[in-house]
Amino acid sequence: MIKQFIPQEICLKCQSCCRFSQQDSIWSPALLNEEVQGLLKNRIPPLVISPNKRIRLTHLSGQSNLFCSFFNLQDNKCKIYALRPFECQLYPFLINRKGKKVFLALDLHCPFVEKKLKTQEFKEYVLYLTDFLNDSPQAEILKNNPQIIQAYSEALDLEELKI
Numbered sequence: 001m002i003k004q005f006i007p008q009e010i011c012l013k014c015q016s017c018c019r020f021s022q023q024d025s026i027w028s029p030a031l032l033n034e035e036v037q038g039l040l041k042n043r044i045p046p047l048v049i050s051p052n053k054r055i056r057l058t059h060l061s062g063q064s065n066l067f068c069s070f071f072n073l074q075d076n077k078c079k080i081y082a083l084r085p086f087e088c089q090l091y092p093f094l095i096n097r098k099g100k101k102v103f104l105a106l107d108l109h110c111p112f113v114e115k116k117l118k119t120q121e122f123k124e125y126v127l128y129l130t131d132f133l134n135d136s137p138q139a140e141i142l143k144n145n146p147q148i149i150q151a152y153s154e155a156l157d158l159e160e161l162k163i
Contacts, residue, residue: 004089018067036053070084093129096149097150130161
């Protein structure tokens with residue numbers, strides 16, 4: 001598990017993540033190979049996982065956006081929080097590809113991190129995440145799961161990763 005930066009009570013009040021404007025959004029959570037197997041073992045319906053190892057997005061009645069299939073709109077919580085994918089644990093931080101380089105990046109749409117961007121707490125967390133992701137087991141997981149590394153055009157690159 002990744003140590004979380006954003007306090008849970010703040011996340012639960014937010015109306016930003018887990019919502020998408022289009023079906024094939026680059027922002028929809030990609031799954032690690034082992035997460036696909038773990039979800040299937042926990043009786044998550046295979047139809048929720050797309051062939052490109054992403055969580056399928058769904059329309060909820062009366063809503064214009066699409067939502068993660070595991071998002072509960074009534075309480076703003078994840079139905080599989082204990083099993084939530086690596087990308088969800090990492091968010092609002094992202095693994096961003098720019099050419100042949102890979103970066104720890106940040107989605108600036110998160111209101112909490114936007115306020116914390118210049119704080120020492122933020123800088124320390126970025127160092128923690130960079131060290132965590134550059135550690136051999138994590139770096140190997142990222143190498144073996146290229147679907148998790150995306151080219152986010154609207155992300156702020158923070159640190160280059162050694163992948």
